[in-house]
Amino acid sequence: MLDRQAAGEIWEDVWVPTACDMCYNVCSIRVHRINGVAVKIEGIPEAPPNYGKLCAKGNAALMNLYNAHRVTSPLLRTNSQKGIGVDPKWKQISWDEAMNLLVEKLRAARLKDPRTLVAATFDRSSYFLLRAFMAAFGSPNVTNTAAGFFCGNGVHPVAFTITGSNDVHPDLGLCNYLLIFGSSHGFVAQQNAMGLAREMAKARMRGMKLIVVDPVCSHAASKADEWIPIRPGTDTAFALSLMNVLVNELGRYDAAYLKQYTNSTYLVRPDGHYLRDPKDGTPMVWDALNGCAGALGAVEFKDAALEGIFQLEGVKATPAFQLFKEHLLSYAPEKAAEITTIPATTIRRVASELAEAARLGSTINLEGHEFPFRPAAACWYRGISAHKHGMLNGMSIAHINLLLGAVDVPGGLINSAAAGPNWGPKEGRDGLLVAGNPYTNTHMSPVPPRKVKQPESLELVELFPVSVYARTMLWLGVLYPEKFGLTYGPEVFIQCRTNLMATAGDPEVMGEALKRVPFMVSFADHHNETTEFADLLLPDSHALERLVPVVFNPYIHYNNAPLPDDDWCFNFQQPVVKPMGQARYWMEVLLEAAERLDLLPDLYTAFNAAAHLEVDVRLDPSRKYTWEEICDRWLKSYCGEEHGLNYFQEHGYCKLGKRTVEQSYPRIFHKGRIPLYLEHFIGAGEDVKQFTEKHNIPWDTADYIPLTEWRPCPAQTESPAEYDLFVVNQKVPFLTLTITGENPWLVELAHRSGKVFNVGMNAATGRGKGIVEGDEIELETPSGKKFRAIARLTEGIHPECLAVPAILGRWVTSNDSARGKGVHFNSLLEYNVDRLDTLSSALDACVKVKVRRVSRAH
């Protein structure tokens, strides 16, 4: 072969369709392979979700595949000491030895208590199988860890509450005015990044006005019509003030929508709870036409009062909207300006523009249905979530859309994730919206709140009745089990594709937690900060080396077919090249382990359930299947008999049909009401308080309030005055997951940009501190942590902020030009219960520092 290559002979020249894995959006790609070597990656023009577009990460993926520092054989730790920077002293072993050890440890853990197995991954394509493996094993402790610390905590439970789906996004096909809070939605970030980048570009070319509210002039803000700088952690004050202007100054809100589709008309007692019909507990409303109270459903929605104060048998009863309206008066623009630094004139102007753009009262006919047409929306993400009061923050911004009647209607904020072809919201308890999803067991709905009970999972999700997960708690549960009444700890921890030491909480705390685990198994293709703690490091295959049948899919993945007339789609990954060295797909390793543990029958049953396999292709627990057979059945289950493995190997993707207007805009088709007034929070908070007090668990339940408020983060109230600058983590689209930090092309791109490996500071602020461009500076937190960096001065940062990009300051990486460069943002944070939002489990990423110049720029 080498002779043939030396002679320049081409005996193979093919393009292989598969899916990228440089971020979780898994775009459809094709890879050019010549003589067994992958030489180029492109998008597939006709394939969703990216339709041929590929970001820098996707284009650079070959440099991860062929990285000379890849882990290529099983490695056993020989150094019993563990810690940050401690050499594991790896010894190479065979796969036989590795499997024997893995199975031995798993067997012992299962014998002791199956719950002592913990597994974590952000490899979304492997979620179904991992969940099935853990179910068969008997452990509830499966998580995606770091991914649940910051980003979606204030998004997913809110999205479920207002739409019954896992996420929401603006209707970019029809929206004319979009407010983005703390997010880079549509700018090569978030879900379906390339698809939404396309839609965002089209919307902007169509003339949609884009306003971005962010402490930093981000990629999104730099392309917006207007960037509104804001003091970190104060977006809720801005949102509530906008709504105050809309309701109390302009009188512009969608009363009809509120009456028909929300709980705004529900009568509320002085104790904050609904007034209920004594016969059956149904919430009551005031029938303005007949001048009396009536049960929900017995009164025409249009006759129910939004305002007023009524007396019913000596009990004062107020429509929820009346309370909301009065509550908003606390957020006069002048007050909000003090909190946010956004001028009151700007707040009033934006409110006015929103009201105008929303076209209250207008309708649009789409495919024979008359819909409310509200082409204005507000969306949000991590910048709003990652705070002590993340849930209240997210709810507040959601309510802007609600007030405008712009939820799940054309032009507004619409459902997205997990909203596959069979999904649809419906009416639940108290008439509130619930997710009517036959795949309901793929998410944990926060409405109605779940029962608070003794935690069994290490994640302690039982203490978070209105959240959808509580991943931040897992390592605190590991560190302090006695504090939370946990009777066991982890014995074995398996992780793949989640570099939680670098991306979760304070690595000092994370490291202590990992040290508590007697046996840790990492599957990885590169050494990183987390594998440094492993006892057994197994070579994971690269995405271009593995077969994974269901990758981008509408039942778990975000923004599959984001807009009406888009295609529901599946794509998959197939091997383009042989695995490097002895690398194996980690799920195939776990399948082998399951077989050796006699768990295959249970795993198959669990997988049938988790993946919703159709009856005719389900796995028979009495048989054994090859991985290819499982893949084929799984694909046929979702895509039909004619779209099995062979089809996907040739085409790489499959379209299932178009998303309909009913699926995009379900609001007018069901009766489930959205809570503007969060009455269900009161009972949930009381339950949590009762339980935690009974079990002596110190716990803050103050945020379980029915009307959202702005509350400052601890950094805003506890930092001494000299710590005068907020540090904000800034997204870099081509350096996201830490695997991108292993890529020499992407790291070079970062160096060349001049904006990544330094710390951004407002130019005027810098001048005031005697700092010039290129100076070496030192950041110090109130707890005494110090970090050195090079200053980059810019107008594009709020004067009270510093911008620390991406996940940098890496200490274990194959890339010499990245190691130690930049500031590791997560190291700035405190990681304890006091810094958590006890409703959403978000870790507060608000931190203040003081800055001094260390040395002058050269």
Place this chain on the structure above:
Amino acid sequence: MTLLPVVEVKITFVGLIQRLVGRREEAVLVPEETTLGGLIEKLVARYGQELGERLLENGDLAAHAAVLINGRNAMTQGGLQAKLSDGSESQVEIVVLGPPLMGG
């Protein structure tokens, strides 16, 4: 006295629930019209309230409790109101899955 027709339901327990009931499989005889909710009541009476707490939430199947009735997800057949049998032997698989991994 009229005897109600009965059917045999073979139950497989997977996951945490296996430990709770102390077995992987069991067969029960139930009236033909028994729903999933009725079966769960019967199992709770036999194995205790904790079983109900694992399988039920807010009057419905819990998010992480997946039940297959003759291979089909009970949620697509009416949830707790799903009939177990059409007159012939029935197979029910009760799986307690860990929390969903969505989000981030």
